[in-house]
Amino acid sequence: xxxxxxxxxxxxxxxxxxxxxxxxxxxxxxxxxxxxxxxxxxxxxxxxxxxxxxxxxxxxxxxxxxxxxxxxxxxxxxxxxxxxxxxxxxxxxxxxxxxxxxxxxxxxxxxxxxxxxxxxxxxxxxxxxxxxxxxxxxxxxxxxxxxxxxxxxxxxxxxxxxxxxxxxxxxxxxxxxxxxxxxxxxxxxxxxxxxxxxxxxxxxxxxxxxxxxxxxxxxxxxxxxxxxxxxxxxxxxxxxxxxxxxxxxxxxxxxxxxxxxxxxxxxxxxxxxxxxxxxx
Amino acid sequence: xxxxxxxxxxxxxxxxxxxxxxxxxxxxxxxxxxxxxxxxxxxxxxxxxxxxxxxxxxxxxxxxxxxxxxxxxxxxxxxxxxxxxxxxxxxxxxxxxxxxxxxxxxxxxxxxxxxxxxxxxxxxxxxxxxxxxxxxxxxxxxxxxxxxxxxxxxxxxxxxxxxxxxxxxxxxxxxxxxxxxxxxxxxxxxxxxxxxxxxxxxxxxxxxxxxxxxxxxxxxxxxxxxxxxxxxxxxxxxxxxxxxxxxxxxxxxxxxxxxxxxxxxxxxxxxxxxxxxxxxxxxxxxxxxxxxxxxxxxxxxxxxxxxxxxxxxxxxxxxxxxxxxxxxxxxxxxxxxxxxxxxxxxxxxxxxxxxxxxxxxxxxxxxxxxxxxxxxxxxxxxxxxxxxxxxxxxxxxxxxxxxxxxxxxxxxxxxxxxxxxxxxxxxxxxxxxxxxxxxxxxxxxxxxxxxxxxxxxxxxxxxxxxxxxxxxxxxxxxxxxxxxxxxxxxxxxxxxxxxxxxxxxxxxxxxxxxxxxxxxxxxxxxxxxxxxxxxxxxxxxxxxxxxxxxxxxxxxxxxxxxxxxxxxxxxxxxxxxxxxxxxxxxxxxxxxxxxxxxxxxxxxxxxxxxxxxxx
Numbered sequence: 001x002x003x004x005x006x007x008x009x010x011x012x013x014x015x016x017x018x019x020x021x022x023x024x025x026x027x028x029x030x031x032x033x034x035x036x037x038x039x040x041x042x043x044x045x046x047x048x049x050x051x052x053x054x055x056x057x058x059x060x061x062x063x064x065x066x067x068x069x070x071x072x073x074x075x076x077x078x079x080x081x082x083x084x085x086x087x088x089x090x091x092x093x094x095x096x097x098x099x100x101x102x103x104x105x106x107x108x109x110x111x112x113x114x115x116x117x118x119x120x121x122x123x124x125x126x127x128x129x130x131x132x133x134x135x136x137x138x139x140x141x142x143x144x145x146x147x148x149x150x151x152x153x154x155x156x157x158x159x160x161x162x163x164x165x166x167x168x169x170x171x172x173x174x175x176x177x178x179x180x181x182x183x184x185x186x187x188x189x190x191x192x193x194x195x196x197x198x199x200x201x202x203x204x205x206x207x208x209x210x211x212x213x214x215x216x217x218x219x220x221x222x223x224x225x226x227x228x229x230x231x232x233x234x235x236x237x238x239x240x241x242x243x244x245x246x247x248x249x250x251x252x253x254x255x256x257x258x259x260x261x262x263x264x265x266x267x268x269x270x271x272x273x274x275x276x277x278x279x280x
Numbered sequence: 281x282x283x284x285x286x287x288x289x290x291x292x293x294x295x296x297x298x299x300x301x302x303x304x305x306x307x308x309x310x311x312x313x314x315x316x317x318x319x320x321x322x323x324x325x326x327x328x329x330x331x332x333x334x335x336x337x338x339x340x341x342x343x344x345x346x347x348x349x350x351x352x353x354x355x356x357x358x359x360x361x362x363x364x365x366x367x368x369x370x371x372x373x374x375x376x377x378x379x380x381x382x383x384x385x386x387x388x389x390x391x392x393x394x395x396x397x398x399x400x401x402x403x404x405x406x407x408x409x410x411x412x413x414x415x416x417x418x419x420x421x422x423x424x425x426x427x428x429x430x431x432x433x434x435x436x437x438x439x440x441x442x443x444x445x446x447x448x449x450x451x452x453x454x455x456x457x458x459x460x461x462x463x464x465x466x467x468x469x470x471x472x473x474x475x476x477x478x479x480x481x482x483x484x485x486x487x488x489x490x491x492x493x494x495x496x497x498x499x500x501x502x503x504x505x506x507x508x509x510x511x512x513x514x515x516x517x518x519x520x521x522x523x524x525x526x527x528x529x530x531x532x533x534x535x536x537x538x539x540x541x542x543x544x545x546x547x548x549x550x551x552x553x554x555x556x557x558x559x560x561x562x563x564x565x566x567x568x569x570x571x572x573x574x575x576x577x578x579x580x581x582x583x584x585x586x587x588x589x590x591x592x593x594x595x596x597x598x599x600x601x602x603x604x605x606x607x608x609x610x611x612x613x614x615x616x617x618x619x620x621x622x623x624x625x626x627x628x629x630x631x632x633x634x635x636x637x638x639x640x641x642x643x644x645x646x647x648x649x650x651x652x653x654x655x656x657x658x659x660x661x662x663x664x665x666x667x668x669x670x671x672x673x674x675x676x677x678x679x680x681x682x683x684x685x686x687x688x689x690x691x692x693x694x695x696x697x698x699x700x701x702x703x704x705x706x707x708x709x710x711x712x713x714x715x716x717x718x719x720x721x722x723x724x725x726x727x728x729x730x731x732x733x734x735x736x737x738x739x740x741x742x743x744x745x746x747x748x749x750x751x752x753x754x755x756x757x758x759x760x761x762x763x764x765x766x767x768x769x770x771x772x773x774x775x776x777x778x779x780x781x782x783x784x785x786x787x788x789x790x791x792x793x794x795x796x797x798x799x800x801x802x803x804x805x806x807x808x809x810x811x812x813x814x815x816x817x818x819x820x821x822x823x824x825x826x827x828x829x830x831x832x833x834x835x836x837x838x839x840x841x842x843x844x845x846x847x848x849x850x851x852x853x854x855x856x857x858x859x860x861x862x863x864x865x866x867x868x869x870x871x872x873x874x875x876x877x878x879x880x881x882x883x884x885x886x887x888x889x890x891x892x893x894x895x
Contacts, residue, residue: 005667009675012755016683019759028763028788031781042695049693053686060682063657068675071596071665079857079865081662085602085655093654094605098647104693105643109636111695116632135458135551180550181452182562184627184702188768188781191699195628198451198562199545202629215781219627219702219770221445223452223459224369227773 002075006068013061017054031188035214035235036206039191041111048107052100118203122171125205129164130175133183133196136225138162138216145245149175151201158248164216165244168208168235176202184220187233195220208235311420313412314840318419319398320733323726325422326390327807333381334800338793339366339374341757345786345793347775358438369460371774372443373433376461379446380429380469384476387714388576389422390722391583392483392518396511398733399587400487402831402838403508405496405847410489418482421475428472432465442469445772447573450543450565454535457551467536470529477526480518487515496830498849502607503869505829505853506600509607510586513614517575517582521618525572528565535560566628570621578617580714582610584721585652588677590853591728592656594827595671596663597865599854602655609648609655616645626694627701635694642692649685653678669743670825673724676751680716684709687762702772705765711758723747723806730810731824735836736817742809746802753799757792764788826866828853833870 023029034040074080113120127149130141140163143149144156166172176185178196185204186193189212194204208214216231236244312318342351343366350356350364359366366374397415401408409415433441443461444453448469456463491512495504504512534540541558543565548556593600600606622630622638656678665671687709690696700706723746730738769782776782823832830853834843847870855867860874867874 002667005672005675006665009679013679016759019763023763023766027784028760029766031768042699045693046690046696046699049689049696053689057682057686060653060657061679064660064675064678064682067657067660067663068665071660071663072667074662074664075666077664080596080598080664082599082857082859083601083662084599084854085605085658089654089658090602090605090651094647094651097650098644101643101646102640104689105640108639108693108695112632112635112639115695115698116635134549178548180548181458182449186702186768186770188699193627193698193701197629198548199560200563200629215779217768217770217779221372221375221449221452221772224367224372224443224774226372227368227775228778230779 002072003069006065006072009068010061010065013057013065017058020050020054031215034189034191035208035210035212036190036192037209038111038115038206039189042191045108045111049104052104121173121203121205122207125171125173127173127175127203128166130177131164131185131196132177132179133185133218133222133229134179135181135223136218136229138164138185138229138231139179140164142245142248144249145242151175156249158245158252160248162216162231163234164231165234165236165241166208167238167241168210168212169238171205171207173203173205176204181222182220183218183222183229186217186219187214188217189214190233193219208233211235211237311416313408313416315397315401315409315412315415316733316838316842318415319394319396321419322389322393322397322422323395323733325419325426326386326394327810329381329385329426330390331803331807333378333386334803336374336378336381338796338800340371340378341789341793341796343371343374343774344776345790347777367439368774369439369443372445372459372772373438373441373461375772376443376445377429377433377441380442380472382714383446383576383580384473385422385426385429387580387718388476388480391580391718392480392487392511392514393419393422395507395583395587395722395725395729396483396487396514398729399507399831400490400511401494402732402834402842403505403829404491404494405499405830405843405849406490406494407841407843409486410494411486414482415486418479418486421479421482425472425475425479428468428475432468432472435465435468436463441465447566447569448532449569450532450535450560450562451548451550454532454544455548455550455553455556456536457553467533470533470536474526474529477522477529481522481526484515484518484522487511488519491515496847496849499830499869500849502604503849503852505586506589506603506606506610507583507586509610510583513610514579514582517579517614517617521572521575521579524568528568528572531568532565563625563628563630566625567621567630570624571618574621574624575614575617577710577713578613580718582613584677584718584725585610587725587728588674588721589656589659590827590829591670591724592659592674593854593856594728594825595668595674596660596665597856598659598663599856600655601658601661602651603852603854605651606655609651612648613645616641616648620645623692623697626697639692639694643689646685646689646692649681653682653685668727669738669740669747670724670728672744672747673720673727676720676747677717677724680712680720680754683759684712684716687712699768700765702770703765704761704769704771707771708758708761708765711761715754716758720750723750726806726810728825729831730813730817731820732831732834732836732838734814734817735819736813737820737824738813738817739809742805746805746809749802749805750799753795753797753802756795757799760788760792823868826864828855828866828868830869833868 034043132139140160142158176194176196178198183196190206192206194202212235214233216233218226218229348365351366355364440460442465443459452458453466531542535542541560543560543562544556544558545560546556546558589600620642622634623642626635690700727738727743777786822836830847833847849869850873851869853869857865858867
């Protein structure tokens with residue numbers, strides 16, 4: 001019976017390890033592969049830390065289990081081992097973790113710099129849209145097709161809500177702003193998160209490796225409707241993206257008076273399904 | 281027990297307490313200046329608040345498991361307007377108030393207020409705190425805080441209670457248009473926060489003064505129990521960090537009420553209001569807030585670390601492994617604790633260079649935490665282990681702290697924190713530290729020092745049952761949160777399942793909620809045990825655990841003035857299983873140095889001194 005509690009304390013770490021082990025198979029894991037090169041590097045860092053942390057977790061719990069088992073065996077002895085510690089061990093278990101921790105932090109600086117430090121952004125990256133968060137939606141401003149995004153709104157800019165279209169296969173940048181309170185631009189599948197801070201414009205860049213549509217959520221409490229700030233990011237071919245912008249322009253310029261002409265047909269065509277029009 | 285009794289004026293302060301003064305009921309039990317009564321008052325209040333905070337948490341868990349369903353028991357009464365289901369406003373309020381209550385009214389006051397008050401004078405050998413009246417005020421400033429938090433709840437209706445999160449980031453918390461709860465309720469919340477701050481500050485000043493000035497003769501700094509070191513370092517942390525939060529709170533109140541402009545930038549259109557004017561900076565609040573609130577995490581942990589060290593040594597009958605490294609690592613945690621606050625802001629848009637420095641300092645704070653874990657395991661190593669409730673809670677503390685500490689590595693590393701920030705991974709992490717570590721430490725401490733508080737032991741069977749159910753319920757609730765976080769499940773979502781990538785996580789959330797209910801119900805055992813043991817618990821003498829600390833040389837419960845025999849300290853508090861004596865395995869701090877054969881005396885004195893100096 002006196003082994004019950006040491007077994008109890010050894011049982012749960014095993015459950016924890018098993019739970020982590022089966023999680024990917026049970027779909028309790030990342031929402032799919034990282035769809036951006038930087039996201040894949042973040043995942044690699046995650047797995048590297050998982051290995052280190054896992055070893056430490058298992059190691060410390062083996063140590064804890066061992067001293068508990070030994071301890072209950074000593075229960076009837078008159079006295080415990082009289083020891084105030086060991087200088088050698090203290091040095092060992094201070095220096096070793098320090099080295100590992102320092103390695104981990106220096107090893108990761110590179111990814112952080114490429115993600116966030118402007119001078120390390122990809123050379124060719126240009127802002128393609130401005131995303132303004134507000135309670136409780138994402139407002140998106142594109143430049144007119146063929147033009148560059150200006151810091152201030154231009155008369156021929158294109159506007160839409162919640163659906164962000166970007167071309168895949170090249171780095172793109174968006175300018176992130178907030179119209180009211182703080183929000184956070186979170187695309188789990190791309191492993192991107194950036195707060196939208198009122199009064200500040202923050203550039204974020206990313207590159208999607210393939211076609212797809214990804215969930216865009218808000219990750220900073222922004223009021224009662226925080227949970228329903230659902231947007232989507234559509235990664236599509238360059239030509240499709242340009243086509244989308246043109247359709248958006250046609251839609252925006254459409255004054256409702258003309259007959260269903262070329263622009264109307266474009267809208268109808270696009271709304272039938274953008275992804276079937278590959279190859280334009 | 282061989283205890284030296286010097287004359288009373290060796291002590292030199294105040295009245296030497298010998299039992300009873302003729303004071304009335306009110307002065308004795310309500311507006312008492314006795315640190316023990318104040319400590320017990322804090323304990324009762326925080327346990328009451330623990331139930332309130334726990335009930336709020338169950339509300340959160342219910343919504344996550346069965347969103348928009350009729351809330352059982354309270355639904356028809358509280359949400360009659362909405363047909364028994366809670367509103368999203370109410371949900372965000374639950375999240376906010378659960379955190380506010382648990383942090384400001386439970387964890388901080390149960391450690392510093394309850395155990396700090398009760399233990400500091402007893403463990404350093406003083407007859408009371410340095411400033412007893414200030415001490416009494418520090419308790420009675422809790423009640424305005426509770427009052428104002430309560431006012432925030434009810435003043436403008438439950439759907440307009442503060443719902444800005446316990447972090448209360450402006451602009452959401454600064455402009456009344458920003459949210460239903462950002463009206464007057466937010467001002468009441470800030471008032472509550474200020475009163476908690478004042479209460480903590482009074483305690484902090486008192487603890488520092490008492491520990492520096494009122495130690496018994498012979499109680500050198502390195503003979504102090506680790507509990508006292510934990511409390512001392514915590515008090516210093518509070519004294520230096522808290523003014524920043526108080527100032528930030530006043531700035532936010534000034535912004536909200538008096539038209540000052542610190543945090544709100546110009547040109548914002550909030551909820552179709554007129555554009556704001558001014559040039560504030562929302563990140564300023566985040567810096568000020570986390571400059572306090574990160575050290576506050578250690579305020580919520582260090583005393584528990586100290587208490588667990590004391591309990592562990594007494595249970596395994598062994599000296600603390602590496603006493604000085606334990607002290608230095610606590611000091612290191614506190615020191616580094618001041619330069620890591622930016623890790624809460626990696627995705628906030630602050631200068632990326634700060635991200636790098638804060639990453640390195642945050643990684644480094646894992647080091648003293650690791651050293652402490654190794655030393656606790658070292659303390660058990662070679663000891664006699666008997667699993668009573670105290671020991672169980674201590675081992676749970678270590679095990680849970682390992683989990684909570686290790687998951688923190690992902691948050692310290694900026695690139696992975698980009699993904700994990702504001703997801704349930706964070707929620708898992710801090711619940712493992714604050715509940716898994718601190719609260720298990722407190723459950724152990726209640727069991728351990730209850731005999732000193734009331735002169736009776738708590739029931740062991742009930743204690744073990746409470747531990748078992750709480751441990752299983754706790755891990756069932758919080759361990760899956762790691763998986764939720766990895767799946768990208770954000771915090772503070774009233775209904776995450778409208779996002780397709782989270783739809784499949786609802787069954788897991790139901791399982792977690794059931795575990796949370798189990799854990800909640802288990803606390804009734806604790807409350808029952810706490811109350812019933814007062815009447816039916818086994819009566820004990822001064823030193824039921826055969827422990828070494830000064831508090832165990834006082835009567836149980838100690839009278840007014842604590843010590844009937846003024847204590848003199850000859851050694852550190854961890855001389856268990858000392859080879860100097862044969863008949864028992866503990867050597868109290870007050871015991872005279874054991875007699876030895878004359879010819880050996882010279883050698884022994886020097887080696888004793890060395891050993892005892894090490895403490």
